[in-house]
Amino acid sequence: MSDQIYQKIQEAQLDEIFSKPYDPELGEKLYNPQKPMENRITDIGPPYYAQFFPPVIKKNYGKWKSHEIVQPGVIKYTSETGDVVYAVRCGTPRLITTDYIREVCEIADKYCEGYVRWTTRNNIEFHVTDEETLRNLLEDLKNRKHPGGSYKFPVGGTGASVTNIVHTQGWVHCHTPAIDASGVVKAVMDDLFEYFGSHKLPAQVRVALACCLNMCGAVHCSDIAILGIHRKPPLVEDDRLEYVCEIPLVVAACPLGAIKPATVEIDGKKKKTVRVNEQRCMFCGNCYTMCPAMPLADGEGDGIAILVGGKISNRVSPPKFSKLVIPYIPNEPPRWPTTVKWVRKILETYAQHARKYERLGEWAERIGWERFFELCEIPFTEKTMDDYRLAYDTYRTSMHFKFTSHVEIK
């Protein structure tokens, strides 16, 4: 074990720069547009991590022995030194203002000596070392609400729960989305709220949302993935394309070779542009990423696909991809009722039928996907059959199947 790293962590000191007041005018004073290199500091990287460790975390680095979830959202860690720390996990909407962060700071200053942590799944973790502070913190968190009545810091997301949804930017801040992100997440989590703060499921259920096929986030390996899709081929803006796009790059960007260069005449002038073989388009949007003159977004065309059964952990079975089970649900702002309904249906069918420890994908594989469709009452369509690369891997080439309602027996 690297004593050297342990030692370095013990010696870490909170950078004094953070206690110096912020100077709102310093940026203008130091930056000289005429001499952009003047006063410029580059490549200093992120702050050293260990300066932000709470004392108990620092002291027990590498010495943790075991843990126990004492109630949903509260994990107690025990160290070989005999020290304990309670981590209190709260959900957040990820899209948060500086005032929300200040409120997090206020809580951390009051109960946690000024330290706080965020998780990979947009949860906040507060660390306390004694039960009385823990009780006071939990009580405090419960009473913090927004004017509309929502909790600011719901406690949960541990064990066999639905933890926070990792998601993307959607219509709030992205240029290629087929759906919103924050709104859909809010609607789904409102509905699944009881599963965030409890341990009722057979195993943890990881829900993720990506607002287009670029998938900024690991939706492709989630128990339930909500994915924004387009269904109309790109428009081609002939009069603008040659000025804003590199035609060879656009042609090369299409994974199915459906785009070819073309020349058109507009007002007697020849313009270089492209043509799309619409029959071959799979609506991936890669052309639009390369070329702003080929927008795909369409209120009627766009919507949600649901994929299920993926996982990251190596536990019991290897990591696996999520599989497409519902090819399309229309966009239904502001509360996406059909999407919410199907996510709940899939979750509760799984909760009812799966065995303890079984992840959603493991359950679906054990009972067979034909049974999954039957139990979840999801109509099976040809769109779930793969016809892209490596599709053959998904074909059934054995006699091992079940006679579900899909089989017509005459």
Added chain:
Amino acid sequence: MSEIKKHDTQMVSELKSGPWPSFVDDIEQYGEKHKKQACFDLLGQLELSYKHKETHWKHGGIVGVFGYGGGVIGRYSDQQEKFPAIWAFHTIRVNQPASKFYHTSALRKLCELWDNRGSGMTNFHGSTGDMVLLGTTTEQLEPVFFDLTHQMNMDLGGSGSNLRTPSCCIGKARCEWSCIDTQELCYDLTMTYQDELHRPAFPYKFKFKISGCPNDCVAAIARADFSIIGTWIDDIRIDQEAVKAYVGGELKPNAGAHSDRDWGPFDIQKEVIDLCPTQCMYWDGEKLHINNKECNRCMHCINVMPEALRPGTDTGATILMGAKAPILEGAQLSTVMIPFIRLEPPYDELKEIIENVWMFWMEEGKNRERLGELMQRVGLANFVEIVKLKHIPQMIREPRSNPYVFWKEEEVPGGWKRDIKEFRERHPA
């Protein structure tokens, strides 16, 4: 300060109700208090998107800070007249401290900076791990960068065709299962490769993600071109008394993860032994026996009985490569490249491998070709050879089922140069 203008946001406002934290309430409250028009314009534009079911952000926009090719993402509204305060609304990615611990003094100062120079809205955090400052104008980019570097000792993260901000799990800071110092490695790689992070020279994005054990809490195997996942090569540590306590019902299985449902009494045979993917363990009524040689370290038994079982102490990591989301050739998980490597500073062996991979990818990779796609294009066996590794069965799930081997001339006795006349002397046509 001029009066703020609120828009009709009937649909968006419906997202204030319900128990889950409402981003709408948060943004509205903040906008009121700080008199930020951008907050109301953002909600107004979102309402318009809810009406049209389409985004109202324009395509791209190249902006940045001098000398860097990433870290800032340009964003412009296509509704300049209606929502002037968000007309230019660029994103700034700030490199997070490894595993995202903070002190409030740092967060409060960052908040002040962002109130002063931006919208006050953030993503905590972006998918890759950065602190994302959401929404400012082009004139503010340099001052924000100067504030970050001079007043915060912080720097920008990655975007575009460069090294993306590395990220890691909580590691040994609070997890008994971590087999490696995830934060230290993450920090070291981030500092070593600052140039690659800030100045795009790659065919496409490249991600490092570091998890301490095969539970893989940062999804390294699904998201990273270069996945580093902690593991061990010796025996699982067993506390037989604690095993008995689980069997006797004194300890809660899976650390209490199933506490709100009655699953019946704990059954070690059914819940641990029978679920072991390698069937390498048995319970004789008194003692738990593990044939560690056959264990594939899936973590299930350890997850179920954390008081009783722990990973071994001879630890290191497995290196896997090539994961990516579906665009373009379909989603890929990372492939095992190095089953075991010890990871101690200064990580020279690891860095040599990383640089070999980059050298090949930068030479051979096509524009916007992720490492995983290049690996497929050249074939796994060739890739392994090019990056100077050894071919071993751990790299594949099963042997190929077709016989189409690309034999090389030097592998066949006599080579490929043959004389057709000689052949015909033996075999008249």
